[in-house]
Amino acid sequence: MLLINEIYSAVCGESRFIGRPCVLVRLTGCHLRCLWCDSEHSFSGGERLSIDAIMERIALAGLPTVLVTGGEPLLQKPVVELMARLLDDGRTVLLETSGTRAPDSAVPLTAVPEGVHRVVDVKAPGSGIDAGQIDWAGLAALGERDEIKVVLKDRADYEWARELVKNDQRIPRGVRIGFSPVFGHLEGAHLAEWILEDRLDVVVQVQLHRVLWPDQDRGV
């Protein structure tokens, strides 16, 4: 059983799959409280569903790509079985996770089934999350199928992330890295200009669902 906050059809808002229609499966619960979190509704509520029931709802949506997100989806161990079954079903599976050290009961990044595209947040200081909580060992194990996302609130966050990309050996080479501005705090154009000035080999990302549906917080 998994505690599911919501399941709906959407377009992928970020990552190399940006714009691709998908079934979004949001799990309830998160051990963090990022200051700019836009998914606070995922902290509680939802319904307990069996893996079979979740698979049925996904099949009904009729889309081959599934985005598993939260909250923090790795807090619930049966999510591993869900992802494995989705892969067996021939689906493209994306997992969005916070990239932090979670309670011992959680699934480590390294236990995510082979074949899942792991999209891992690295929390910049503006998130309010201490860098000591980042799962550096898990990040080091990422490969070319995976990607790192850094959400940036301001120039100080950008400079922290720039240092990370240029000089920190804990970030594996060859992994796609995206920098995203916090909606309402940092202009995407400013971020793009800084990246160009510094000749950083990272991708500028804006949350597509914010552009397409600026007035909707849920269901997009």
Ligand code: SF4
């Ligand atoms: S990890 Fe994600 S869901 Fe959890 S508080 Fe941070 S932004 Fe919100």
